[in-house]
Amino acid sequence: MPVRITDSSHGRGLGLSLALGSALAFGGSGVAAKPLIEAGLDPLHVVWLRVAGAALVMLPLAVRHRDLPRRRPALLAGFGLLAVAGVQACYFAAISRIPVGVALLVEYLAPALVLGWVRFVQRRPVTRAAALGVALAAGGLACVVEVWAGLSFDALGLTLALAAACCQVGYFVLADHGGGDGVDPLGVIAYGLLVGAAVLTVVARPWAMDWSVLAGSARMNGTTVPAFALLAWIVLVATVIAYVTGVLSVRRLSPQVAGVVACLEAVVATVLAWVLLGERLAAPQVLGGAVVLLGAFIAQSSTPAKESVVDRSVVEGRVASTSAG
Template sequence: MPVPPTDSNHGKRLGLGLALGSALAFGGSGVAAKPLIEAGLDPLHVVWLRVAGAALVMLPLAVRHRDLPRRRPALLAGFGLLAVAGVQACYFAAISRIPVGVALLVEYLAPALVLGWVRFVQRRPVTRAAALGVVLAAGGLACVVEVWAGLGFDALGLALALGAACCQVGYFVLSDHGGGEGVDPLGVIAYGLLVGAGLLTAVARPWEMDWSVLAGSASMNGTRVPAFALLAWIVLVATVLAYVTGVVSVRRLSPQVAGVVACLEAVVATVLAWVLLGEHLSTPQLGGGVLVLVGALIAQSSAPAKESVTDGGAVAERFASPSAM
């Protein structure tokens, strides 16, 4: 039975609202994590707390989709290793050294890097619009990092942010081959978090964490905030709620539209860091940020469509971001 236009429009409005909510939730992760890092927690420990806490909350979904590890082991391993552990570890390590907005804008080079993989590794043609998107993103990044000043930010911090972008690219490439019909993106997220938590446990060694930090408070631009409240926000809002609302939004919108809305995450993160952490970006950096986002949007919308990628696969690809995550 065809869906009445009013119901369809209502569904799209709801989907758009959920996509905006997801972008807002994801955008607040770095702002909440940085005070915890500055209070004495290692960036890897903050990542472990985020992933392990979210994995625990999403555990019922993993049980519900317990056949996924047998059917899509490579996809789940790639999501856990790259999109969860890799992206988040690199991103949180980056924001311990450079501003939140800068780290996230560097990470948004991922769509442009994906096109580089398509053109030079897979040797598939890309459109002129896609090439323009890459050029705009690269030029915008040059403004964001202030190359004329000999890189105005910590070089290692910038390298870590670029590492987060590369981890996203790795997962995009993997999911392009590993997605398929019957793959529930919520199940992929649940198992990806479990895999990521296991990997991060071995690397972060949480038993060596200074747990007393969570019992105290952290400074957010001079304002004392309970550390546990910041952690709860990171786990429940910036991870679980952000993923779930994001997945539901893509089911009501197209992945392309939801992906465009998701770019607001960088804007949200930059504004929140400005207001809550006092991290100010200069006018050239803000202009460069706009170019990065425009270039990412063009690159994303110009990526060649693959007939073999189903709706489930496209949804899984969209939510590899994160900091995405």
């Protein structure tokens, strides 16, 4: 009986589409969060609302996969601490000390760090083209965020931004690592959000938040928008959908490829800020966005896709046994 092997090009195409969708969803978070912050909410409170709201949405999946904490406690704890709480808390702490552009650039050094993890920790080969894609994406990102506009060498701020980058590496590595043993990625995300919400509750202290802001409205480029609608977008699209599509993309691509494609988040955020918030793009930013796209394309097209759903050695064994029979 013939054994069907899933087309790798189809799997990579789907993975790339999911990665792009994740970058689009994550990229829209800042545009919705900025009006809430300007309306009076503390940035850490916005982060807590984002993670806690997403955890509440995903709670039924956590109940459905209630055996996961017993089976994979380290994976869930790591995903919650690094991929959810760590990235958010470290990034917002960093931008309180250094320019946003500098912090964003340092955070998106994560794809390069992922390549280092794959090459030196996992001892797996990395193509030169993939490394070139990372370099191009990092250079393009520097143009997108206009890193030259305000450099600050605050040691603690830069350390916090680098910590955010390391936590983002944990996101990609853990999303890929959790693919074995029949672990449902949606269950991992659900418990990761619960762990992240618990950690951020201690850090953000939401009991001191001005809850009345959510009952009012916020201004988006001169347009009045209900604050609760902005929060709903952040929770449902920029967190739930973003994490789900992001983790699924890593499962179908690889941590290093998904990491490079994730750099598009900065491009998306900049374009949306231009369209929705009136923050205009300069020529270097447009050029930088094109370079990021080029780097992402080179990386994803030059790196092998994930192995087929059916392990090649198993297939070869079956073929050999069939021939012997």
